[in-house]
Amino acid sequence: LPKEEGWSKPIYKYKRYWYPGNYLPSVISFQQQFQAEDTDIFVVTIPKSGTVWLKALTYAIVNRARYTPSSNSHPLLTTNAHSLVPFMEAQLYLHNKNPDLSKLESPRLFGTHIPYSSLPESIKDSKCRIVYLCRNPKDVIVSFWYFLQKFGAKVEFDQAFELFCKGALPFGPYWEHVLEFWKLSLELPQKVLFLKYEDMKEDSNLHLKKMAEFLGYPFSSQEVDEGVVDDILKLCSFQNMSTLEVNKSGRADFDGKFANDIFFRKGKVGDWRDHLTQEMVEKLEEITKEKLDGSGLML
Numbered sequence: 001l002p003k004e005e006g007w008s009k010p011i012y013k014y015k016r017y018w019y020p021g022n023y024l025p026s027v028i029s030f031q032q033q034f035q036a037e038d039t040d041i042f043v044v045t046i047p048k049s050g051t052v053w054l055k056a057l058t059y060a061i062v063n064r065a066r067y068t069p070s071s072n073s074h075p076l077l078t079t080n081a082h083s084l085v086p087f088m089e090a091q092l093y094l095h096n097k098n099p100d101l102s103k104l105e106s107p108r109l110f111g112t113h114i115p116y117s118s119l120p121e122s123i124k125d126s127k128c129r130i131v132y133l134c135r136n137p138k139d140v141i142v143s144f145w146y147f148l149q150k151f152g153a154k155v156e157f158d159q160a161f162e163l164f165c166k167g168a169l170p171f172g173p174y175w176e177h178v179l180e181f182w183k184l185s186l187e188l189p190q191k192v193l194f195l196k197y198e199d200m201k202e203d204s205n206l207h208l209k210k211m212a213e214f215l216g217y218p219f220s221s222q223e224v225d226e227g228v229v230d231d232i233l234k235l236c237s238f239q240n241m242s243t244l245e246v247n248k249s250g251r252a253d254f255d256g257k258f259a260n261d262i263f264f265r266k267g268k269v270g271d272w273r274d275h276l277t278q279e280m281v282e283k284l285e286e287i288t289k290e291k292l293d294g295s296g297l298m299l
């Protein structure tokens, strides 16, 4: 397979997308073994687009009858969202070619960074739903670079930026990934809900309602009046999640090696302004314009 060694660990190109070497076998097992159920819900992103936030929101929406969002015993207060909504490639299939998923409660909630074209056929054939979150590429590369620093990776920002621009991001190319889901959300709006991190930040209330509606768990007017929407947003806010003890000192079950605090940094829109040179901004905007041309998507 084509190999890229610019990151701290090599990534490999498989069916047009780049994957960390240790995830490739799990990507393939997942593709081959997984049987989707109509009630399954998938949270899909390119890394650093706000996955942990989307997972928490999805979990809180779907489970609100069991766990009151304002309750001080809500699972999200003591468990990282990655443990409640596990990644296919980085958790469930990582050490097990065919994990037993039969004991998971319904609806099953899963996360993945795998592009639609490489998802198992049963996901495409079943009525399961996909919530896709995208984030502007400038903030994604900045967030990704900081993420690498937490692992002590010795990659200069300029180098990371160039790799990103040439598409060699783990699970990238960024634009192709985003476009696959964007197009699908237009063709099959009942299958894919396409959200933007920036929109979610700007009008969280509206987008939470959209998510709940799409997932088949709409808020009743009584719930809205009782403040349930706001309670979920508060529970899943950056301010709340990043200061919970479990997310400050706990470890997610990714091999036990990831401290939960690596998923929380600033949680802001536009941090790229402090990191990208004018030249970088122009380059990235040019590529983005070219790639998204004619798609109707603006990033």
Ligand code: A3P
Pocket: 045, 046, 047, 048, 049, 050, 051, 052, 053, 139, 142, 143, 144, 146, 236, 237, 238, 239, 241, 263, 264, 265, 266, 267, 268, 271
């Ligand atoms: P920054 O590095 O820009 O702060 P992922 O979950 O896909 O790894 O994305 C991580 C990014 O989402 C980080 O961005 C992180 O701070 C931000 N994030 C984490 N929790 C969030 C929340 N509850 N609300 C908004 N952003 C959040």
